[in-house]
Amino acid sequence: MGNWIVHFHEGDRTMKTLLGGKGANLAEMTKLGLPIPPGFTVTTEACRSFYEGGMRMPDGLFDEIVAALAHLEERKGMKFGHAERPLLVSVRSGSVTSMPGMMDTILNLGLNDESVQGLARQTGNAAFASDSYRRFIQMYGNVVLGIPTNDFEKIVKKEKEMRGAEKDQDVTHEAWTAVIEQYKRLVLERTGAAFPQDVREQLEQAVKAVFASWNNARAKVYRKAYGIPDDQGTAVNVQAMVFGNLGEGSGTGVLFSRNPSTGEQALYGEYLLNAQGEDVVAGVRTPKRIEELAGDLPDVHERLRDVANRLERHYKDMQDIEFTVEQGELYVLQTRNGKRTAQAAVKIAVDLMNEGLLSGEEAVQRIEPMHLDRLLHPSIRESSDMVVAATGLPASPGAATGVVVLDADRSVQWRADGRRVILVTQETTPEDIHGVIASEGVLTSRGGMTSHAAVVARGMGKPCVCGCESVTVDLEARAIRIGAVVVREGEWISIDGATGRVILGKADIREPEMTEELAELLRTADGIRTMKIYANADNPHDAAIARHFGAEGIGLCRTEHMFMSGSRLAVFRDMILAECSTERQAHLDTILPMQQSDFEGIFEAMDGLPVTVRLLDPPLHEFLPDLEQLLGERRQLSANGAAESALATMDRLIVKVRAMCESNPMLGLRGCRLGLMFPEIYDMQLSAIFLAAKACLQRGIRVKPEIMIPLVGHPNELKGMAERIDSIAERTLGEDRALCRYKKGTMIEVPRAALVAGDIAVHAEFFSFGTNDLTQMTFGYSRDDAEGKFLNKYIDQGILPENPFETLDESGVGQLIEMAVLKGKSTRPTLKAGVCGEHGGERRSILYCHRVGLDYVSCSPFRVPYARIAAAQAALLTGGEKRVEPVHA
């Protein structure tokens, strides 16, 4: 090992930072005794030194390269640049973090007018030798000298046409020789210097060129996109060439140790005989499936199977292997952990666990939770002829296809006719809820990730694309316009809520499935994680789904969602508009049995598990008609000469709605403020909860209601409410009270609540962090306004590292959460604390929640499996308080 160089036989896979991924794995395989052509790695330190010195090779590097080369010559019994037994090498980049195709490679280095003769003699194949030489000039000319590849290709093309050769294989030695002459002239012409015959100069220039390619435009863009540090630098691997194009006993290919698409335990890959790697990539010839190699070269096939097996056991993961066969001799040129589909990832992890290669912890750590999202929602089977017409916000995962409908009523009609529909509107309101239910998915042209459509669709597990501004809805023409494209109502369209894509026509939808492997993996994760996973569910149906996916309770049941459907909305609206509390009470009396029956259904679905019910939260005017629209209707009535009394009724409505308008409804009369101003509303909800509990208890269902007061900012808000809860429980449950162990708690979503959490915990048995509102108020962002108006630009411009509504802002909002947990638990050590915002279903936020000691996260039912895995990974990352062995089914 020199200062700047490490031979393959000197390194190992732990030295990835110094040697890059490719170099470290070549060293590791060398150590394993696998057939690796000898070589050495110029380290990333050398690269950094190259840049620090102003793009000059560091002192001593070239001497070390020359010495290392001597060692190679010795190993191979060849001589670099020799006219008889020339040693040829490849010069490849190899960065620490994989950056596929971003940097440069030069093959066949060491050829010149003399050594090409030696190669011809050695291989007995003059055409091969001259082809190799012309390939080298072309690569070197491009990479080192900056001459466009196309300028070389034009020469080959002309020569082939002239000689009537179709494929490269048909080109003769003479023709290649003519091409070489023209190549050399091109080089002289463009650079003013002859193509270098000094092979050491070739090597020096090639290494420098690979270093330099670290900073080419596409590499920089890639690094920025993937957050790879600019000063990491690349290593350079110099390795003796082997040739897959020395006849039918030679070849090259790519091999996966398992099927990367399904995870099946069988070799998977393809190869070409008599070809070099580039030929596989170029796609001129169709590669053969790896199984066929058993026929073509049975020994090699056997050895490959053995190599794949050894590598997999060694790396404990499915391997993606590049190999070359030179005249019957197998060489491995690269191995790495293979990329795979979601389905394969799960199957492979579980299979490796069952094969004893991985522990349960390791298997769980292998899974990208994002994979589960794809597995558990319908997805689009990608195809090349798909037309993506627009991209909106990926508001609710899953994919759907259906015919366009432009209003909720028609959705219901067409659905009843057995048609699949996609509801497309400017934005949805609570009045459209039946349309959302009837549709396969929703596409809106306005509204953000928390718009009505987005929230409702996520709750229902339906795909939704929101705020797709290039979609215009033309109700008169009954059509939508997407740029220049017009899609009429009734024509097919598809949406992908995971990516925000809007696709013309009927896409091929792949249905989700819960495989046996996935179930096993989730069980394993359950044994590891310490945080509980709850779900957000507002009705018995969602609660049942949540339980099916493994939820251990309901962390958020939004009682207002119970009123968002047609007939209920009307009663609710009357209640809000009531002139006095007597009238309000009358409407509440109508509402009570509806809420009660919802609660009964939910308690039944969650039998034995806690159900956190949040009392009414949103500003009342969210349930009211739009003022501008009302004024329009008023004008219409007046123009049509409506009766005075009708106008008067309308006017009263308008006055009421106007009075309820707020300049900042987010910060207005909502949450417990409502409950304190109109106590009869919360009283009704509490009665409904306890009546439902009583009814369930009589049927032998174990109910555990946890009553949650929203938007508390001062302990006094909760204090009075807690007394009220007890008194209604007392009154309603009577002697059943002992059987119904309910809890009282609060959302922590106003910054002040976190600051005075110690005082609030006096009255609260649990805290649930409403991280969406908490983020809004801590940043002073209204999510709906911010995302369209500045937040995305903030992220683009790097002012914010990421969207705090997607990934919890640990350095700001996190301080409040940590403070609240600390203060809350110091007042009440048994305090239960969790997150019920959307962050509860996001991986990094889940890791964070675990780290700060939360007891649970609550997320949408469809995201529960995702959260189970993420919570287990969190436990493992922080040292895993609980170590477990894999759980078998």
Add this chain to the structure above:
Amino acid sequence: MGNWIVHFHEGDRTMKTLLGGKGANLAEMTKLGLPIPPGFTVTTEACRSFYEGGMRMPDGLFDEIVAALAHLEERKGMKFGHAERPLLVSVRSGSVTSMPGMMDTILNLGLNDESVQGLARQTGNAAFASDSYRRFIQMYGNVVLGIPTNDFEKIVKKEKEMRGAEKDQDVTHEAWTAVIEQYKRLVLERTGAAFPQDVREQLEQAVKAVFASWNNARAKVYRKAYGIPDDQGTAVNVQAMVFGNLGEGSGTGVLFSRNPSTGEQALYGEYLLNAQGEDVVAGVRTPKRIEELAGDLPDVHERLRDVANRLERHYKDMQDIEFTVEQGELYVLQTRNGKRTAQAAVKIAVDLMNEGLLSGEEAVQRIEPMHLDRLLHPSIRESSDMVVAATGLPASPGAATGVVVLDADRSVQWRADGRRVILVTQETTPEDIHGVIASEGVLTSRGGMTSHAAVVARGMGKPCVCGCESVTVDLEARAIRIGAVVVREGEWISIDGATGRVILGKADIREPEMTEELAELLRTADGIRTMKIYANADNPHDAAIARHFGAEGIGLCRTEHMFMSGSRLAVFRDMILAECSTERQAHLDTILPMQQSDFEGIFEAMDGLPVTVRLLDPPLHEFLPDLEQLLGERRQLSANGAAESALATMDRLIVKVRAMCESNPMLGLRGCRLGLMFPEIYDMQLSAIFLAAKACLQRGIRVKPEIMIPLVGHPNELKGMAERIDSIAERTLGEDRALCRYKKGTMIEVPRAALVAGDIAVHAEFFSFGTNDLTQMTFGYSRDDAEGKFLNKYIDQGILPENPFETLDESGVGQLIEMAVLKGKSTRPTLKAGVCGEHGGERRSILYCHRVGLDYVSCSPFRVPYARIAAAQAALLTGGEKRVEPVHA
């Protein structure tokens, strides 16, 4: 001293908690050797014990009373209930915190059918004796036995009528005797028992009745209103009676040691000869001015002067003294610190300081800052015939009178005609600004303490009453309705912005004045305080006022206010509506010289002092026309058959305004978000600042601009901006840059900013806490929505102790402020930190700011003197790091 009783000669003023205010002062005066009728105090402990024991006298108390009484008998040479030389006593309540008139008193106790004879013989005045007896029966009957006073009065009235007596003095002994008989019958009738002849029983019942009066309805209400603890209890003073109604050598009166209205150093008070205290209160006879006593009873006048002087020097404050003269003998019955007007308070404090009675610190501590508010604004000279028609929010202090006008244009016209006007509207908008300027004051029927009208009026130091919902503006009738009252445009009205009162007609307005005493007091305060006092000022005129009142800098110059007037608003609006940045730049080029000239004026006014300029902060749509109004105009245009092009222009405007609508503008595109999205706006403002600085420097003015970026929540927002400031300063100032020491800083008004203040301080040389926004976001309250919809009810219901927008919420918002100061100063020890919200002018908040180590507070120019006093008091309260001697002019 017994367990429950303290004789006057045993106590002193330090025992106020035990003896109540009256008792402690009687003891103190006895110790001083002043002529105090002997007596003793039943302690507040006895009262608490009375309540704890279920309204029973504690064991031993009555024995102690009897023993104390024996002592009194001995001192006076009289006998309680004796037929010859009867001792009479008064039984008076005396609580720790003054509760004037809330509890009961009984005089002449000790009279019965026998002792009344003795009193007659002793005084040689049978009519006096029988009058005293009937007075006693009446008081005892009312206080102890609960018979309404009116039932007794009716008997006296009938008797007087029957006998043709007009005044009490005209009633004969016989007549009183007849009254006494009827009184006794009344008592027997109502209570079923005869009026008690046992004087000990009289005393026991009287003491119990006074204890019981602690819990009468009016006392409870009073305690609740003034925050007096219910378990404090009252003491009871039993004291030998002296009589002011024993002929022309007797009398009674009240004396202030200085004039409580002006503070002048001369006795002030009134007296009646031959009268008891009640007679002065009853107002049947007109009391004489105290100066006349020098003619009536010269010796007594001389002694009184001496007593007043001794008490004032002893208590080091102006005294309010009650006295009685019995046959030429002066007795003092009470002394306490006298209530006084604002003007008197200042003059007395300064005079006492100059007389060497008070140190500078003590003089400053004597001032209620609220007093200064009255002194420095016009106020209404109270009068009994004033009709208060309504009360709104006290939005901007001061008082004004003028004729009602209903729109801004007419305000300007009428003002030009020389009329004083009060602008009355539903609410004001930036378009009404010329009307506000032309008016004496503003009255609105809608909008809270931060509404446009309120903010603008406070800034201009004009009185304003906001959100006065009982006022309806009827533009058609050109009148306003206040309940049933109609005031037509052009009729007089008056408003009191300090109390929110709306007064019919032309009230008498007292103009403010800065007296020499006030100036001296402020200078003394300046020597004590350690916090600097800055002012909020947006134009040269306000800056000049601020400096006149002693501001040491501008803490907040709101650049958007510079655009709220007519012609400027139009240009600004065009700028906002610009379709592209080129068009926007053109409008900005028009605006630049306007801003520059404002800045020049402000820099000039503040020559040598810092001027904190906040770049544009509010959401842009605040400057735009109202959408509903625009839609109305659009329909009007269309109905009138306007040209297509006019309609198209209108439509473009509507689209633009609609696009700028935000659901929660408070949390939307404003502050630095605007500056980052439309950098050309801030660039213009920065150029204007530095061009103005350059121009001023050339005129020899010392400029110290401090540039403040609003709404920062992430350090990156400030980082880029700070670079921009430097580069524009560099470009604009050129070589003058060395002369212009500008600072860069930020508002801390988003909770996140406080949480990450350490990182923000890397880029900020100062923090200014925008406590209004910080309160809004920390509580999650939109002030405008909250105050009308729930905040006031929260305070009424005791959910919140007070309005956090008026008094800084120390336990919640305060945590963020303390955290930010700590983190900010730990990053940058030289960081300057202050408050520029409205809390900067509120006393308790100023005390808080001092306590947490802020460097300055900034408030409205008119509140600067108030803040100077409050800051000095803050320094004294926290131990006063700086002790100073009074500063003389």
